[in-house]
Amino acid sequence: MAEYKVSRSAVVDAPAARIFEILASPARHPEIDGxxxxxGSLFGPPExxxxARFGMDMKMFGLPYRMTNRVVEYEKDRLIAWRHFGPHRWRYELEELPGGGxxxxxxxxxxxxxxxFYVLGGMPARNARGIEATLVRLKELAERG
Known part of the structure; x- marks a missing residue:
């Protein structure tokens, strides 16, 4: 049976707390989105x-729209996941490495x-590319401090 998940990882030369601070700030999501x-961020708490519920200004396939999300998994400095009205989730897991990073x-x-629906629409490949680009942007931001 298919797992129906797209996942990518990157090692970031920064502490988990610094990375989590970026992920937990809706205002910073446009900076990391690949x-x-x-x-843009429409509403929600600063952290x-x-x-927590937060709203984002979005655009896909040339069409603007707004999305309200809710945090559904949360462990400070380790895990955060959110979803919108649909059941799928965006999830970030952070694991500090013994040698640093x-x-x-x-x-x-x-x-x-x-x-x-996602498979037939080619979304897994599109999501994989977006995740890869997001991780590059997140890495650059977190490593700059």
Whole structure:
């Protein structure tokens, strides 16, 4: 059975707390977004916590839209995940490495709901490219401090 997840990892030369601070700030999401869809933060707390709601200004395939998200998984400095009205999730896991740095794993989990829609629409490959670009941007921001 297919897993219906797209996941990529990168090692960032920064502590998990610094990386998490970026991820937990909706205002910073346009800076790290590698998919080109996140345009701006509309509302929400300055720092995300469990069950926090936040709104984003988005654009995909040339069409602008707005999205409200809710944090559904949260462990400070280790894990954060959110979802919108659909059941799929964007998830970031942070693992500090013994030799220094932090492994960041971003996962787009589309296993809930109607995963075949995403497969037929070519979304797994598109999401993989977006995740790879996001991790590069996140790495650059976190390593600059």
């Amino acid at each position: 998919s080109g869809t996140v345009r 995300l916590v469990q069950d 932090t492994r960041v794993t971003e996962t787009f989990d589309y296993s809930r709901g109607f995963p075949l």
